[in-house]
Amino acid sequence: MDFSLPTHLTDLLGELDRFIEAEIEPLQQQDDNMRFFDHRREFARTDVEAGGTPTRAWEELLAEARRRADAAGFFRYSLPEELGGRNGSNLDMAVIREHLAHRGLGLHNDLQNEHSIVGNVVFGQLLHLFGTPEQKAEFVEPLIAGDRGLAFGLTEPDHGSDATWMETTAVRRGGDWVIDGRKRWNTGVHTATHDLVFARTSGEPGAARGITAFLVPTDSPGFSVPFYWWTLNMPTDHGEVELDGVRVPDSAILGAEGEGLAVAQTFVHENRIRQAASGVGAAQYCIDESVRYARQRVTFRQAAVRAAGDPVPAGRAAHRGGAAAHADPADGGRDGRARRAWRAGRLDRPPGVDVQLPRQPAGLRRRRPGDAGARRDGLQPAPALRAHLPAPPPVPDHGGGRGDPDAAGGRAAVRLPAVTGSSVEDLTARLADRLSALAGSAVRVHGLARLSGGASRETWAFTAEGADGSRRELILRSGAGTGGVALRVEGVAMAAAARAGVPVPEVVDVGDDGGALGHSYLVMGRVEGETIPRRLLRDEQFAAVRPRLVAELGAVLARLHAVPLDALPGVDAAGDPLVRLRLDYLGDAPPPPPGLALGLRWLAENRPAPGPTALVHGDYRLGNLMIGPEGLAAVLDWELVHIGDPLEDLGWLCAKVWRFGSPLPAGGVGTREQLLDAYAEVAGWRPTAEQLRWWELHATVRWGLMCRVMAERHLSGAEPSVEFAAIGRRACEQEFDVLLALGLAEPSDAVAEAPEDGLELYGRPTAAELVAATRTFLTGSVRPEITGRTAFHARVADNVLAMVERELRLGGAARARHRAALDELGCADDAALSRAITSGALDGRWDEVLDVVRAGVRDRLLVANPRHLTLPG
Numbered sequence: 001m002d003f004s005l006p007t008h009l010t011d012l013l014g015e016l017d018r019f020i021e022a023e024i025e026p027l028q029q030q031d032d033n034m035r036f037f038d039h040r041r042e043f044a045r046t047d048v049e050a051g052g053t054p055t056r057a058w059e060e061l062l063a064e065a066r067r068r069a070d071a072a073g074f075f076r077y078s079l080p081e082e083l084g085g086r087n088g089s090n091l092d093m094a095v096i097r098e099h100l101a102h103r104g105l106g107l108h109n110d111l112q113n114e115h116s117i118v119g120n121v122v123f124g125q126l127l128h129l130f131g132t133p134e135q136k137a138e139f140v141e142p143l144i145a146g147d148r149g150l151a152f153g154l155t156e157p158d159h160g161s162d163a164t165w166m167e168t169t170a171v172r173r174g175g176d177w178v179i180d181g182r183k184r185w186n187t188g189v190h191t192a193t194h195d196l197v198f199a200r201t202s203g204e205p206g207a208a209r210g211i212t213a214f215l216v217p218t219d220s221p222g223f224s225v226p227f228y229w230w231t232l233n234m235p236t237d238h239g240e241v242e243l244d245g246v247r248v249p250d251s252a253i254l255g256a257e258g259e260g261l262a263v264a265q266t267f268v269h270e271n272r273i274r275q276a277a278s279g280v281g282a283a284q285y286c287i288d289e290s291v292r293y294a295r296q297r298v299t300f301r302q303a304a305v306r307a308a309g310d311p312v313p314a315g316r317a318a319h320r321g322g323a324a325a326h327a328d329p330a331d332g333g334r335d336g337r338a339r340r341a342w343r344a345g346r347l348d349r350p351p352g353v354d355v356q357l358p359r360q361p362a363g364l365r366r367r368r369p370g371d372a373g374a375r376r377d378g379l380q381p382a383p384a385l386r387a388h389l390p391a392p393p394p395v396p397d398h399g400g401g402r403g404d405p406d407a408a409g410g411r412a413a414v415r416l417p418a419v420t421g422s423s424v425e426d427l428t429a430r431l432a433d434r435l436s437a438l439a440g441s442a443v444r445v446h447g448l449a450r451l452s453g454g455a456s457r458e459t460w461a462f463t464a465e466g467a468d469g470s471r472r473e474l475i476l477r478s479g480a481g482t483g484g485v486a487l488r489v490e491g492v493a494m495a496a497a498a499r500a501g502v503p504v505p506e507v508v509d510v511g512d513d514g515g516a517l518g519h520s521y522l523v524m525g526r527v528e529g530e531t532i533p534r535r536l537l538r539d540e541q542f543a544a545v546r547p548r549l550v551a552e553l554g555a556v557l558a559r560l561h562a563v564p565l566d567a568l569p570g571v572d573a574a575g576d577p578l579v580r581l582r583l584d585y586l587g588d589a590p591p592p593p594p595g596l597a598l599g600l601r602w603l604a605e606n607r608p609a610p611g612p613t614a615l616v617h618g619d620y621r622l623g624n625l626m627i628g629p630e631g632l633a634a635v636l637d638w639e640l641v642h643i644g645d646p647l648e649d650l651g652w653l654c655a656k657v658w659r660f661g662s663p664l665p666a667g668g669v670g671t672r673e674q675l676l677d678a679y680a681e682v683a684g685w686r687p688t689a690e691q692l693r694w695w696e697l698h699a700t701v702r703w704g705l706m707c708r709v710m711a712e713r714h715l716s717g718a719e720p721s722v723e724f725a726a727i728g729r730r731a732c733e734q735e736f737d738v739l740l741a742l743g744l745a746e747p748s749d750a751v752a753e754a755p756e757d758g759l760e761l762y763g764r765p766t767a768a769e770l771v772a773a774t775r776t777f778l779t780g781s782v783r784p785e786i787t788g789r790t791a792f793h794a795r796v797a798d799n800v801l802a803m804v805e806r807e808l809r810l811g812g813a814a815r816a817r818h819r820a821a822l823d824e825l826g827c828a829d830d831a832a833l834s835r836a837i838t839s840g841a842l843d844g845r846w847d848e849v850l851d852v853v854r855a856g857v858r859d860r861l862l863v864a865n866p867r868h869l870t871l872p873g
Contacts, residue, residue, distance in 0.1 A: 005095060009092060009095050009096075012092075012096070013095075013096070013099050015074075016074065016096070016099070016100070016108075016117070016118070019069070019072050019074065019117070020103070020106075020108045020117070023068050023072070024065055024068070024069075024106070024107050024108045024117060025106070025107075025108075027061075027064065027065060027068070027107060028106060028107040032784075033061055033107070035784060036058055036061060036107075037105055037106060037107070039785075040784055040785045042233065042234050042235075043784070043785040043786055043787055044057075044058065044784070044785075045058040045234070045235045046234045046235040046787065047235065047787070048787050049787070050190070051190075051227060051228045051236075052228050052230050052234055052235055052236045053190040053228055053235055053236060053237055054113070054190070054235040054237060055235070058235075059191070061107070062107075062110070062113075062115045063146055065107050065108070065115070065117060066115070066117070066119065066146065067146075068117075069117035069118070069119070070119075070145075073086075074117050074118050075117060075118065075119045075121070076119065076121060076144060077092070077093075077096070077118050077119070078092070078093050078118070078119070078120070078121060078125070079121055079124060079125060079128075079144070080128065083124060083128060083140065083141075083144065084144070085121075088118075090270075090273050090274075093118070093120075093273070093274050093277070094273055094274065094276075094277035095277070096118050097109070097116065097118070097274045097275075097277040097278045097281065098277040098278065098280050098281035098284075099281065100116060100117070100118065100278070100281065101277075101278040101279070101280075101281025101282045101285065102281035102282075102284050102285050102288075103281075103285070104285050104289075109278070111278055111279075111282060112233060113237065114271075114275075119144075120270070120271065120274055121143075121144055122267050122270045122271055123139075123143045123150045123196075123267075124140050124143050124144045125266075125270060126196075126254070126263060126266060126267060127139045127140045127143065127254070128140055129266065130213075130254050130255035130262075130263050130266075131254060132251070134251065135215065135251075135254065139194075139215075148193050148194070149188060149191045149192035149193050149194070150188070150192055150193070150194050150195070150196055150215075151186055151187060151188040151189035151192035151194070151195040151196065151218070151239070151241075152186070152187050152188065152195075152196050152267065153183040153186045153189075153195045153196060153197040153198065153216075153241055154166075154183070154196075154198050154264050155183065155184050155185045155186075156168060156181070156182060156183055156184055157182055157184050162206075163198065163211070163261065163264055164205070164206050164207060164208055164211070164261065165205050165206055166181070166198060166199070166200055166211065167181055167182075167200075168180070168181025168182065168183065168197070168198070168199040168200065168243065169181060169199055169200050169201070170199035170200070170201045170212060170214065171201075173247075175249070176247045176248060176249055177201075177212075177214065177247070177248050177249070177250070177252070177253075178245055178246070178247055179197060179199050179214065179216065179243045179245075179246040179247075179248065180243055180244060180245060180246075181199060181243050182240070182241065182242050182243070183195075183197065183240070183241040183243070184229070184238075184240055184241075185229065185238045186225075186238065186239040186240070186241040187237055187238055187239075188237050189218065189225055189237070189239040189241060190225075190228065190237050190239060191237075192218050193217065193218060194215050194216060194217055194218060195215075195216045195218055195223070195241065196213055196214070196215060196216075196254065196263075197213070197214045197216045197241075197243065198211055198212070198213050198214075198260050198261075198263075198264055199211070199212060199214060199260075200212075201257060201258060202258055203258070208261050209258050209259070209261075210258050211258065211259075211260040211261045211264075212253055212255075212257050212258055212259075212260040213253065213254040213255055213260035213263040213264065214248050214252045214253060214254070215248075215252045215253075215254055216243070216246060216248055216252065217248075220246045220247070220248070221245075221246070221247070221465075221469075221471050222243060222244040222245045222246040222247075222446075222463075222465070222471075223241070223242075223243055223246050224241070224242045224244070224446060224447040224463065225239040225240065225241055225242075226240055226242060226447060226448075226449050227239075227240050227449070228240070242446060242447065244444065244446045244465070245444075245465065245469075424448055427448065427460075427517065428445050428446070428448050428462075429445075430516060430517045430518070431445045431448070431462065431464075431476065431517070431523075432444060432445040432464075433516070434509065434511075434516040434517065435464050435508075435509070435523075437516075438508075438509060439466060439467075441466065441467040441468075442466075442467045443464050443465065443466055443467070444464070444465045445462055445463070445464055445465075446462070446463055446465070447461070447462050447463045448460055448461075448462040448476075449461055449462070451475075457477050457478065457487075458476075458477070458478050459475065459476070459477050460475065460476040460477075460478070461473070461474070461475055461476075461526060462474055462476065472508075472525065473525070473526040474508060474523055474524065474525060474526055475505065475523070475524050475525070475526050476521060476522070476523050477490075477521065477522045477524070478517065478519055478520065478521040478522075484639025484640060485571070485572075485638075485639060485640070485641055485642070486512075486520065486570070487510060487520045487521060487522040488510050488511075488512060488520065488522075488570065489570045489571055489641065490510075490522055490638040490639065490641065491507045491510035491522050491524075492510075492568060492569060492570055492571060493563075493568060493571055493615065493638050493641040494507050494524070494638055495507045496563045496564070496567040496568055496615070497559075497560050497563055497615070497635070499563075499567070500559050500560065500562055500563045501559045502556055502559050502560045502563075502635055503556065503632055503633060503634050503635060504634055504635050504636075505524035505525045505526070505527050505634050505636070506524055506525035507522070507523075507524050508523040508524055508525065509521075509522075509523040510522050510523070527626050527633050527634040527636075528626075528628065528633070529626035529627050529628040529633040529634070530542070530626070530627050530628070531622075531623055531624070531625065531626055531627070531636070532623070533622040533623050533658075533660040533668065534660060536622055536627055536669075537622070537660055537661075537662050537668050537669070541629070542627065544629075545627060545629065545630070545631055546669055548631065549627070549631060549632070549667075549669045549670070550664075550666050550667065550669045550670025550671070550674045550675055550678065551670070551674060551677075551678040552631050552632045552678070553620075553625070553632065553653065553666070553667060553669070553670075553675065553678070554666075554674070554675045554676070554677070554678030554679040554682075555678050555679070555681065555682045556632060556635065557617075557620065557646070557649055557650065557653075557679055558678075558679045558680075558681075558682035558683035559682060560614075560615060560617060560635070560649070561612075561614035561615060561616075561646040561649070561683065562614070562682075562683065563614070563615040565613065565614075565615070565643065568615060568643070571615065571641060571642060571643055572642055572643065573613075573642065573643040573644065574616070574642040574643065574644040575644075577644070577645065577648065577698060578600070578603060578604060581600070581698075581701065581702060581705065584705075585702070585705035585706065585708070585709055586705070589708075589712075590831045591831050591834035591835050591838065592704070592705060592708065592834060593704075593708075593731065593732070593735055593830060593834065594735070594830055594833050594834050594837060594852075594853045594856060594857075595704075595732070595734070595735025595736065595738050595739060595853055595856075595857045596701055596704045596705065596731075596734065596735055596738060596834075597833075597834035597835075597837040597838055598738055598739070598742065598744075598837055598853060599697055599700065599701040599704075599738035599741075599742070600701055600838065601837055601838055602697065602738075602742055603694065603697060603698055603701065606694060607694065608647075608688065608690050608691040608694045609688075609691065610645050610647075611645045611646045611647045611687060611691065612646065613643060613644070613645070614643070614644070614645070614646040615641070615643060616641065616642055616643065616644040616645070616646060616648050616649055617635065617638065617640070617641055617649050618638075618639075618640030618641055618642055618648070618649070618652075619637055619639070619640045619652070620635070620649040620652060620653050621652060621653055621655075621658040621667060622658060622660065622667055622668060622669075623658075624636050624637040645695070646687075647687055647691050647692065647694075647695040648695055648698070648699075650675065650676075650679065650687060650692055650695060651692060651694070651695025651696040651697075651698055651699045652695070652699045653666060653667045653675070654666050654667070654672060654675070654692065654696045654699070655696055655699035655700050655703065656700060656737050656740075656871075656873065657699075657700070657703050657733075657734070657737075658699075661871075663872065672689070672692060676689075676692065693741070696741070697738065697741050697742075700734050700737045700738055700741065701734070701738065703734055704731050704733075704734030704735065704738070707727050707728060707730060707731035707734065708728060708731050710724040710727045710728060711724055711725065711727060711728020711729075711731070712728075714728065715728075722793055722796050722797050722800060723793060723796050725800065726796050726799055726800050726803075729800075729803055729860075729863075729864045730864050730865055732857055732860035732861050732864050732865075733861065733864065733865060733868045735853075735857045735860070736857050736858075736861055736868060736869065737873065739853070739854060739857060740872075740873030741873055744850055744853075744854065745854055745857070747869060747870050747871060747872050747873075748869045748870055766808070767808045768805050768808040768809045771801050771804050771805040771808065772805055774801060775798055775801045775802065775805070778794060778797065778798050778801065779798055782794060783795070783798070803863055803864055806862060806863045806866070807863045810859070810862065810863060814859040814862075817855070817859075818852075818855070818856055818859065821851075821852045821855065821856075822852065824848070825842060825845065825848060825849065825852060830856070833849070833852065833853075836849070837849065837853075
């Protein structure tokens, strides 16, 4: 039998190698795209915040490679000519895939996700073979071009490879098909517009007939993806899919009703032979690399047997692409590949049901020791990733076993955040019971998933479906919290604000400890939009909203402050604002730094006329406001709500710290005058500039005191945090802002580098140069490999090291200068200076006091954040 490869195939392999070298390898090298293939690949490819799915940058790079391959005529090779392909057979595809994998890891062919410049375009093939004319028109070309995404929903929990025992069902109801069930390892669903879901529509479990394939839109009511399964090698695109009463019409059926197994097995047959061929190519690459290394390595001072420069048979050489690297037929390499390709060619046959189906009883296939269902509690992400990333969300059946590979003495268990007092299943059931009682009819709850964030309280998203089919997207907040009001009080304030015309999430239900959920909770409607200030102030999509946002913020505040006080049971009065500052942030602690002491004294001596008593949000600013395309969608985060002076909200919104680098003083989106004009138009009265100035300074001092409290949480060991440590040092920013507000300082146009003292007692590199080297390592080697919260803390650590570097460069000059100035005033330290400022003991030398405060604040900022000296007030 002739095992030689057809000429068209050998010619094609040469074309592919030349295309890779001309188009794909340069793309892989540009813009640091090598981070997706070298030791950084797992971190670069994985979007942890999105559940471990692939990052957008990684998938955009793959898409660009596919576009180039399609333009060159390679990507659609396996498709029929009418779809732009070359009628490539399974024999062709097996040879091509083995060849590409034999080249090694690269953008030309990535085994982790089936990416290849010669596409495995099975979905286009399926639609071409089984689709109706309407389905072909809607799906085929968009699927091939990447404009639509189709996921594959065949595998289910508790089942092995025998798809005939599936438990997902589809039942005719009201002219539609209603699908209920669950799919596991639902590949590609993270970006899919539709999911190819297989469900039993007739027949008995285990029967080949009676399974139907449905094209289900992923935005269908009842379709949810609670989590993605973390895999040994991240990222993952393997979703766990829940279908809860999903409705689709007859036109969603792909192929004939009851004949869906033929669709599934066509997909499997098309995929598996190519995957197997790729595996052979990858194995050959590994063997070649091992042989190459073995022949050149030196052990025990002796070279390997083969001398340097001796020829290496082509079949054993490292395969880097190109005709010269092909295996020599005399060496057996090509014949072996040809024989494997010949076997692959036997699978070029019409689609249909494979009658050789496993017939093992379902009872024997459940929970065997080797099954995924039995092992699910032990599933863990890759160790290199696991050591740096937060736990995956605590969802049903998702194992939470994790460990720290660097823990002293072995692996220390790290548990997922627990639901307050209950499991997810229990919480789902309690929510369903409570919402059913409120509705007076059955309500189903599904898709309950913990959201990121919320250090003091848990936040959950879920869907509630009524007996009439109505759906509501809801948010659950639960837990006692720290430092804020009770959730019941939040609910009272939000409901009252909503009646006054303030946009807030709808309050659905509130409860106390021991109630319906067993702990305090607040259920509210889900609101879509953006809260991140950086995006709101800079992204193009909010360019049209920004100019009118300040007027909307002012008007909403006026409506909030008009809420009748008798509608606020349980919302407490805050009392005197300066007494509150001392009780909340000073107490028995040392005095605040001198700049803040100046601010506190000015506030005490310049109280304006109070505004009317009103409901006060307490934290009204970007970050706590949900903004949509049309403007303000909701006021969020009511933990600090109280009864007080309405000017507190206006001043807090105008504080420099909440402008996020914008030159506009009112929340970073407008002027003070625009804010007060909008407020007055709705409120019927206009706060004075003096009132606003006082409360703005109050906000600045308050934030400076809060920074010090966070630093103490770190220093005391109660909550060690590099972020809190950095924030503590940056309290001097608020000192400088106080001086700016009081007209005692001006911004600097440029800030010179802090000088070194010139003494090199310990030689080179100096301490500052060592810190600089560490920063270079952190920013150049560590940060590119990490994501999520760890990446954020790495940026904070880099800023901290920058502070240390600047402090080392300042040397002892600043300390000596400050020490001399304090001695001149007769103050032992800054605490003594602050006490003198507060008591007035040095009022006779006020100009000297101000000079010392200004110089000290400037020196602290030169270390903590020199750029802040340039920002206007």
